[in-house]
Amino acid sequence: MFVAWRELNFARGRFALLASVVAMLMVLVGFLSGLAAGLASQNVSSVLGFKADQIVFAKPADGQKLSLSESAVTREQFDTWVSASGVDAVRPLSVQQSKMSSPDASTTVALMSSTRGKGTPVPSDDSSVSVSQTAADELGVAVGDRVTISGSDFKVAAITDDAWFSHTPAVWLSRDGWLKVDRSGEFANVFLVNGSADWEAVNTSASTQSASTLGSLSAIGSFTSEAGSLGMMVALLFAISALVLSAFFTVWTMQRSADIAVLKALGSSTRALLIDSLGQALVVLTAGIGVGLALVLGFGALAGQVLPFVISPFTTLLPALVMGVLGLAGVAFALKSITKANPLSALGGNR
Amino acid sequence: MIHLDHVTVTFPDGDSRITAVNDVSLRGEPGTVTGIIGPSGSGKSSLLAVASTLVSPDSGHVWIDDVDAAQLTAKEAAVLRRERLGIVFQQSNLLPALSSFDQLRVMNHLGGRASRRETNKVNAKAAELLAAVGLAGQEHKRPHQLSGGQRQRVNIARALMNDPRVLIVDEPTSALDQQRGAEIIDLILRLSQDMNTATLLVTHDLVHLPRMDAVVEMVDGRLSTARSTALVTV
Ligand SMILES: Nc1ncnc2c1ncn2[C@@H]1O[C@H](COP(=O)(O)OP(=O)(O)OP(=O)(O)O)[C@@H](O)[C@H]1O
């Protein structure tokens, strides 16, 4: 790194420019990751919270994809699942979006009903609801207040941690309470199943189709298209940063090919030259990514108040790491000319 | 000591090969300067390239003390260059980002990370050499802040950084005026003696020849021995 540090200092304008580009790309990547995670969480966080081993859907018609809100499972299917060996627990889950009002405000919520269990904080009587934090905030209600859903009155029995379904905050009713607001007349949308059974066999005998929780996410509203498009933007940004770094270091290495030939003629090992250049790139990358990350954390905290935005290692450190690794790969690609540089060209007569 | 023993070097030239150095034998003893002259294209630089292990000969031996450089891999040759050879280029090929002081110190970093223990020794050596070439006080200047002659002095000091056994110099005065050129040649003669290097020096300038310990002339890739010895007394 002897020469590398001195070059960084000597050409600091150029390197600072490159680092700012990396920083900006990192800001974009960080924002998109945070936003993607935020949107995803507003879409599916309640489902992830169920901790179900399998989610059981009605078998969709040929050519149709699984859809949680369109699935309708029956009492008979419920009985088949309950009596299947290896199945420990089956919770019927009903979901529908609906308007909920308090005296001061109204908002759209995801009404959910099930039996009590992990991630299903169902109230104990049919005239109560458990309201997730965001819904409570939007309606300005506290425990003990009254809310109205589809003309029926409910008491807020509990305010639970944030949980979302299809971009609406979750509100929980008991199975009996559900009957007061249900428009579909169906037994339930899906079953949340825990245990370890031969899922295939039970599915066949109940004519259902089940999937793991993660495998079920694509059955929720717009999850696939949201995650897909944001994910693609992030991937594109990764590719752009790798390309930018590769292009910069290609030009940079070409510019100093004469210097590289001289160093080789003086007896520098190719390895030392490569380490030097990669180290140089790493310095630029670290600086750029570091500044970018700091901006993401700073602005992210602000944006989190108005946007669905999640700051977690998964949306900051992971993309930063990927960016660093891909950037270095791009640089490594640009360093071929170091291996190829001919020290002979350093000697006077042949220049 | 450097001993070229029946060395032949060819380069690809379209479909055939061009013989740049043709069966040349030459010996340079420690503390002496051997001048190499000859018309353009006669193979002087090629001879220096093979002597400095930058090309391997097609046949023959290149003895640097007890090592035959002709037998070395590229990697081993690089180690030999940084440990036993000093090379002064025609252009003063200094690194633009480095101060004069660092141009010398970099020689201690060519093999990768240098040991900290040596830092003081290396710094002292660099300062001493810069003073020896008359550049005391110019240590902090980068190449673009130096004159052509000063750059060539840094170049010479750099070549001497690792106490080379052999010093190889290709037309060090071609970019300089008469006066500066003469000073540079003087410097090389003096330092070769002081540091006991076996020096090979290519030059166009015949006025310097009388002060060399030996002179050889190349013609068409061969040594023309007849004129070579006589030239010393020109
Ligand atoms: N890398 C190379 N590839 C192909 N041919 C080369 C190469 N280097 C030298 N030659 C050829 O070898 C011959 C000798 O060249 P060389 O550079 O050794 O001459 P020179 O005596 O140093 O000339 P000058 O005084 O002009 O520097 C020339 O015909 C040249 O074209």
Ligand SMILES: [Mg+2]
């Ligand atoms: Mg030449």
